[in-house]
Amino acid sequence: MSDSYAVKARGLVKRYGSTIALDGIxxxxxxxxxxxxxxxxxxxxxxxxxxxxTLAEADEGEATVAGFDVRTQGTEVRRRIGxxxxxxxxxxxxxxxxxxxxLGELHQLGRREAATRAAELLAEFSLIDAADRIASGxxxxxxxxxxxGATLVARPEVLFLDEPTTGLDPRARTELWSVLDTLVDxxxxxxxxxxxxxxxxxxxxxxxxxxxxxxxxxxxxRKLKREVGGDHVHAVVVEPAHVxxxxxxxxxxxxxxxxxxxxxxxxxxxxxxxxxxxxxxxxAFTEAQIPVDDLSLRQPTLDEVFLTITGSxxxxxxxxSPEEATL
Amino acid sequence: xxxxxxxxxxxxxxxxxxxxxxxxxxxxxxxLHDTWVIARRGLVHMKRQPxxxxxxxxxxxxxxxxxxxxxxxxxxxxxxxxxxxxLMGGIFAQTIVFxxxxxxxxxxxxxxNQAVDRFRSLPIAKGAVLxxxxxANLIKSLLPIALMSICGLxxxxxxxAGVPDAVGGFLLLIGFAFAMIWVGVLxxxxxxxxxxxxxxxxxxxxxxxxxxxxxxxxxxxxxVLRTIAEWNPVTTLADAVRVQFGNPNTPTAPGDPxxxxxxxxYTIIWIVGVVxxxxxxxxxxxxxxxxx
Numbered sequence: 225m226s227d228s229y230a231v232k233a234r235g236l237v238k239r240y241g242s243t244i245a246l247d248g249i250x251x252x253x254x255x256x257x258x259x260x261x262x263x264x265x266x267x268x269x270x271x272x273x274x275x276x277x278t279l280a281e282a283d284e285g286e287a288t289v290a291g292f293d294v295r296t297q298g299t300e301v302r303r304r305i306g307x308x309x310x311x312x313x314x315x316x317x318x319x320x321x322x323x324x325x326x327l328g329e330l331h332q333l334g335r336r337e338a339a340t341r342a343a344e345l346l347a348e349f350s351l352i353d354a355a356d357r358i359a360s361g362x363x364x365x366x367x368x369x370x371x372x373g374a375t376l377v378a379r380p381e382v383l384f385l386d387e388p389t390t391g392l393d394p395r396a397r398t399e400l401w402s403v404l405d406t407l408v409d410x411x412x413x414x415x416x417x418x419x420x421x422x423x424x425x426x427x428x429x430x431x432x433x434x435x436x437x438x439x440x441x442x443x444x445x446r447k448l449k450r451e452v453g454g455d456h457v458h459a460v461v462v463e464p465a466h467v468x469x470x471x472x473x474x475x476x477x478x479x480x481x482x483x484x485x486x487x488x489x490x491x492x493x494x495x496x497x498x499x500x501x502x503x504x505x506x507x508a509f510t511e512a513q514i515p516v517d518d519l520s521l522r523q524p525t526l527d528e529v530f531l532t533i534t535g536s537x538x539x540x541x542x543x544x545s546p547e548e549a550t551l
Numbered sequence: 552x553x554x555x556x557x558x559x560x561x562x563x564x565x566x567x568x569x570x571x572x573x574x575x576x577x578x579x580x581x582x583l584h585d586t587w588v589i590a591r592r593g594l595v596h597m598k599r600q601p602x603x604x605x606x607x608x609x610x611x612x613x614x615x616x617x618x619x620x621x622x623x624x625x626x627x628x629x630x631x632x633x634x635x636x637x638l639m640g641g642i643f644a645q646t647i648v649f650x651x652x653x654x655x656x657x658x659x660x661x662x663x664n665q666a667v668d669r670f671r672s673l674p675i676a677k678g679a680v681l682x683x684x685x686x687a688n689l690i691k692s693l694l695p696i697a698l699m700s701i702c703g704l705x706x707x708x709x710x711x712a713g714v715p716d717a718v719g720g721f722l723l724l725i726g727f728a729f730a731m732i733w734v735g736v737l738x739x740x741x742x743x744x745x746x747x748x749x750x751x752x753x754x755x756x757x758x759x760x761x762x763x764x765x766x767x768x769x770x771x772x773x774x775v776l777r778t779i780a781e782w783n784p785v786t787t788l789a790d791a792v793r794v795q796f797g798n799p800n801t802p803t804a805p806g807d808p809x810x811x812x813x814x815x816x817y818t819i820i821w822i823v824g825v826v827x828x829x830x831x832x833x834x835x836x837x838x839x840x841x842x843x
Binding site: 277278279280299302303304305307309311313315316317318322326327329330331332333358374378 | 576577578579580584585588589591592595596599600664665666668669670671672673674675842
């Protein structure tokens with residue numbers, strides 16, 4: 225099948241009891257590209273991945289992965305995908321090498337071929353020294369790397385990574401990003417889920433924002449940022465009394481209505497001028513003699529994306545993951 | 552911020568390089584291959600968990616020695632005969648019943664460690680995961696049988712029957728283990744956690760193996776308990792094995808229930824019954840437990 229889309233889905237709906245995890249999702253991921261599915265906890269990211277990797281069945285809608293129907297051609301799909309689930313699923317009682325060999329064999333590689341491939345992956349993911357140690361002794365970052373290596377054992381056409389950096393410290397996350405960069409550069413189709421806009425932008429060509437089981441925005445990072453107003457100037461003044469004046473300065477320079485958090489003495493406003501806006505604001509504050517604790521230019525957070533797109537903050541306490549859905 | 556941007560993992564392009572991803576989709580090697588890969592994993596697990604290894608090695612030997620030397624002197628085998636020889640059939644039977652526990656524990660651990668999802672995302676033959684667990688646990692049960700046989704030989708137990716009878720005895724044990732696998736699958740699928748499995752095994756499997764002719768003749772038990780023991784398939788399994796091995800066994804009397812008079816037939820009926828009833832239920836429960 226000469227399909228130019230590695231993943232195609234139409235109208236995916238999944239309910240857990242009376243909870244709707246997915247409420248009609250359409251996806252089209254061109255072969256050889258990287259797509260990030262961005263959303264808060266319980267948005268339906270994991271459910272979508274589980275359906276596309278044949279772990280769960282959609283109640284409605286249809287999907288193909290690598291040209292095969294996930295519902296009726298599950299085995300064909302599984303032969304062509306790699307999945308790194310949210311919690312690293314390496315076998316804690318096997319060594320790193322044994323983990324990779326076993327998965328290679330279960331991917332129908334021969335014993336010797338599996339061993340060769342395992343050695344390659346251990347080397348490439350910097351696990352040589354730990355290769356013959358039991359995985360339960362690995363650090364979080366090492367386990368993640370092993371898990372990623374495991375998904376590559378059979379050189380899959382489509383890779384699914386469900387929140388690959390969740391639970392990692394910043395250093396391990398940065399390390400992992402460079403690993404994922406390399407992956408993306410070398411031709412596999414990648415679908416990853418994340419809660420971090422920064423991560424999505426760094427790793428993916430296209431970003432799909434989902435909330436409450438629906439797609440609420442899609443496009444490349446630039447388009448998405450245009451929609452949410454691009455960079456933000458963020459100022460924290462020293463004196464609470466200066467907040468109104470500082471806010472007026474920001475409004476004048478950015479031409480947008482700043483959001484104010486009086487308690488934190490923080491003022492934030494979207495800008496399209498980039499660093500230039502920061503310089504102008506700094507000068508204006510100096511002239512007005514407003515001392516600041518912090519003045520920075522930063523990217524919109526996921527919360528701000530949601531605020532802009534939906535007009536409401538994501539309900540972070542409403543974790544609608546399937547396990548929690550009791551209704 | 553920029554300080555953390557330097558990566559300390561020198562990942563070269565080669566690992567990630569998808570030398571034409573997907574151009575080499577590997578043909579399936581079949582259910583036996585996949586089953587054996589999973590079974591080997593189960594055996595490595597046993598090796599790496601000292602407590603499981605001791606369950607399969609030290610514990611059975613301890614039981615043999617404990618009953619042979621500590622309790623044995625106080626227990627009379629009706630109809631005469633050496634208690635140590637009476638004991639072995641019972642201990643074999645008890646070990647085989649605990650196959651169910653091993654299977655249940657493996658399944659619960661897999662769910663806990665998310666191995667279930669990993670396996671389900673692989674192109675594995677249908678039934679290989681369950682089959683692999685079954686085979687690994689069958690081996691885990693047969694290993695102690697071999698060890699205890701050696702231990703038994705050392706303390707004076709002998710197989711006093713002909714080879715065909717003895718083989719029949721061992722086959723009956725393996726058959727019973729096969730039935731217990733399905734009980735284990737059912738248990739492991741219905742109980743949420745490994746801890747729960749351990750708890751249930753303790754309160755359910757232990758009494759079943761003790762209210763039986765495993766260690767003492769059923770004659771000495773009071774009223775109801777004796778009736779339960781007489782119809783308990785663990786009793787008939789132990790008795791049938793004793794008969795097959797030519798070891799001392801309680802002589803049957805005219806008033807005995809049918810189960811005691813025909814231990815082999817009664818045990819086989821149980822094996823068939825358990826498989827016919829439990830296997831479909833177990834497979835369905837297992838599917839439901841992994842289909843979250």
